[in-house]
Amino acid sequence: MFSSKANFSCGIPGCSYKFKSGVDHIEHLTAHHGFSSSPLPLLPSTSPARPAPSTPSAPSAPPAEASSSCPTVIFQDPTLEHDIYISYCPDNCSGGSAFTSRYHDPNQIAAVLSKTFKPWVASVCLGPSHSGDFYEDRALHLKKVKVFVALISPEYSNSDQCKMEYQFALLSLKKPVLPVIIGPGKINDTIESYIEQDGRIPFKMDSPVRNEAEFNERMEYLADAIKKMISSVNTDRETQRLHHLNITEEPRAGVGNGPPSYEQALTQEQSRVVEDIRERVPQVGDRVIAHWLQHSYFTAKIVKYIKSSMKFEIRWDDQDESGRFPDVTMVALDKVPERWEVSVGSRVFFPQGQYCGQEGVRTGGGRYHEGIVTKTEPCSGNRLRCHGHHLKGASDDKWVTYQGYNYTFCCFSDDLRVAPNPYNVTHAYSNMS
Incomplete structure (x- = not known):
């Protein structure tokens, strides 16, 4: 579990601010880095609640696709546990250089998924920073989540930062990875090779979406795919936990000889991953x-x-x-x-x-x-x-x-x-x- 006393880096290159809670971080980003704390606009469900009576003289609400000139803070409190990590390229978001529509906007997809899951979405995604805090913050959450969801586009596949996240999740941490194609065009050979090595069929969301109903339908299918992957992870970990049970030895009175807890099994799994990673990282004297x-x-x-x-x-x-x-x-x-x-x-x-x-x-x-x-x-x-x-x-x-x-x-x-x-x-x- 994360310590409630832990300090987390701001994420903006050159900024030394450390925060302890989501409220602290949002206030800092909005006050010093030009971010907006407005929540993301969510698309209506296919069966919306009955609307309240309209007031003719009231000004009309801005369209859902309208966006502030300030980037929106997407924040998950680092002291909480999360089940999925959403990796994306900011160029595909509203206001980005490769934005196509709100139906293919990573922010919108993440917002809808957050209704069902507890996702970690980086609040600041500005590319590699020359600070260990940037990578350590993401690595901290990547090793905790159960499933890595990659929202892939040509821009994503050509981003060094995105490729490094994908490689770390798949090849180093050996996390289950769900590649979700959200943008049309050629995918970089590196990402294609990772998908091929993993063998998982990508989830396709790159074809045009004409309305909210189509978008919500695809999101339901995507959520189902993620649920199945999380269920598989839970099953594997429970099997691993029970594997450590010594069924030949009778527990002594007052001494707990049961199987390791879920957290203990996870810690053992992470320890093996850490040792594997260390073997590939230069150490003093190498x-x-x-x-x-x-x-x-x-x-x-x-x-x-x-x-x-x-x-x-x-x-x-x-x-x-x-x-x-x-x-x-x-x-x-x-x-x-x-x-x-x-x-x-x-x-x-x-x-x-x-x-x-x-x-x-x-x-x-x-x-x-x-x-x-x-x-x-x-x-x-x-x-x-x-x-x-x-x-x-x-x-x-x-x-x-x-x-x-x-x-x-x-x-x-x-x-x-x-x-x-x-x-x-x-x-x-x-x-x-």
Whole structure:
């Protein structure tokens, strides 16, 4: 359970305010960051209550699709438990650059689902922040919920923040994920690969909706799908709880020898997840591939994790003293990635080219670069051959004239390295004693 004395971060980059309750947070956001505390407009049900007698002289109410110029606070108190996490791209919301209609608005969908479930919807979704608080706050709720609901659109699939949330929920926490397609268009290969790995058929809500009745009908189907997933999670956890019951030993008088409680079983499950995550997160003393300058990567060792700036302090193998504080997303364990970590759309570090040493300054060695996998093919010996290309170029101030440069790459997955999801980093370090 969350501590009632816990302090939670505001969520706005650069703001150090900490809140303890939903009321505190809403008052702070409305007073200092231009948010509106007005509740979301809910679509009427298919069987509305009888309306009150109309007053001809009364001014007409604004249409449901009208919205304030201020973003609306969608808040769930962090001291409460939630059963679903709703992940979405703010570009698809009213006022966003990719807004199409209120029937495909993540805010509207979340508001309707909140009638049936206890959802966690991030009150501020502004993309990655250079603070561990941003990721730790979301990781805290992601690990607690039973089902991760992803409202997917082309904008969602191209958002680094959304992809990291999806990856953390599916691959790290191993949560049941319900992909809900809400926007037409091409879905990014990364999200498509996650859906394919999971094997769950996406729920389709991307076709045009003509009226409230159609919208409410689809929402009923969506709610039913979520209910079934939650029921399955409850059944699995109860099975796990009973599995720990020692039926061969008679309980002693006055001593409780019953099965672990639901909370205890959940804690045991989360402990196993934490250990699995830690194995994929760089720790002090680990060898890594890290960013130096101009999108070049070299070998180093971890010295320290700096939560406030989401950076690692490193020591280069070649003893260079410059560029020793890379972002966590620019550091990868120097170990062969798991097979599931490399697929079409994966962001990887691949080797290409060598560099010379400088007497009294550094030794020479191999150079790594940031790339994306565009094709994979199995080879003999259960190896995976990966094709891809650079993610950065001259326009990003990357040096591209070194000997051996090629825009594309082709190598075995054994030669690639994968940076940890920042959610994994904050989750792993927040659980360390």
